[in-house]
Amino acid sequence: RTIELVKTIYEIKQLEDFPEVQIALAGRSNVGKSSLVNKLAGRKKLAKISSKPGKTRSLNYYRVDPDGFYLVDLPGYGYAKCSKTERAKWANLIEAYMKNNHQLRAVAVLLDSRLEPQKLDIELTSYLKSIGIPVIPILTKSDKPKQRERAKLQNQWKDILQQEKAPLCFSSKTGMGEDKLWELFAEYATP
Ligand code: GDP
Numbered sequence: 396r397t398i399e400l401v402k403t404i405y406e407i408k409q410l411e412d413f414p415e416v417q418i419a420l421a422g423r424s425n426v427g428k429s430s431l432v433n434k435l436a437g438r439k440k441l442a443k444i445s446s447k448p449g450k451t452r453s454l455n456y457y458r459v460d461p462d463g464f465y466l467v468d469l470p471g472y473g474y475a476k477c478s479k480t481e482r483a484k485w486a487n488l489i490e491a492y493m494k495n496n497h498q499l500r501a502v503a504v505l506l507d508s509r510l511e512p513q514k515l516d517i518e519l520t521s522y523l524k525s526i527g528i529p530v531i532p533i534l535t536k537s538d539k540p541k542q543r544e545r546a547k548l549q550n551q552w553k554d555i556l557q558q559e560k561a562p563l564c565f566s567s568k569t570g571m572g573e574d575k576l577w578e579l580f581a582e583y584a585t586p
Pocket of ligand 1 (some may be wrong): 418422423424425427428430431443471495535536537538550565566567568569
C-alpha cells in the first residue's frame with residue numbers, strides 16, 4: 396500500500412464535501428499519531444513527528460492506494476498549554492468535519508497505553524457514539540507496558556466503550572499490530 400498526502404485544511408471554511416470514503420485518526424497530542432502514520436506509510440517523515448506538541452492544527456488527508464480510501468489525520472487534542480480559544484477552535488473544526496460527513500466510516504481513536512483512560516478520550520468516544528460513528532480503539536506505544544498491564548487496559552477500554560473486541564495494541568517501534576490495523580481499516584472502508 397502507498398500513502399500520499401493530498402490535502403491540508405486549517406479552517407472550517409476550507410471544509411467541503413469530500414466524495415471519497417474516509418477513516419479519521421484522532422488522539423491526544425503526543426499519543427504517537429504521526430509515528431503511526433509514518434509507520435503505515437513506511438516513511439520516516441511523512442507526518443511530522445512533533446517536537447512541539449500541540450502545534451499541528453491542521454486536518455491532513457492521506458490517500459491510500461490501491462484501496463482508494465482516505466486517512467484523515469485530525470489535530471491532536473488535550474495539550475495542556477493550549478488556550479481556551481484554541482481548544483474551542485479545535486472542537487468546532489472537528490465537529491464541523493464529523494457532523495453530516497456520510498463518507499466518514501470510522502474514527503480510529505489513539506489511546507496511550509502508558510496512561511489510564513483519559514477524560515478527553517472518553518469524551519471523544521462517547522461523542523462519536525452519540526452521532527453514530529464507529530470507533531476503532533488503538534493502544535499506541537504498546538511496546539512499553541508489560542503484557543499484563545496492556546491486558547488490564549484493554550479490558551478497561553472494553554468496558555468503557557462497551558465493545559466486544561478489545562482495543563488493538565499497536566507499536567510504531569516494533570510494528571506490533573500493523574497488519575491487523577490495515578485489516579480493520581479495509582474492513583470499515585469497503586462498502
Ligand atoms: P503525536 O503528537 O501524536 O503525533 O505523537 P508522535 O508520533 O510525535 O510521538 C510522540 C512521542 O512518542 C515521540 O517521542 C515518539 O518517539 C514516541 N512514540 C511514538 N510512537 C511510539 C511507539 O510505538 N513506541 C514508543 N516507545 N514510543 C513511541
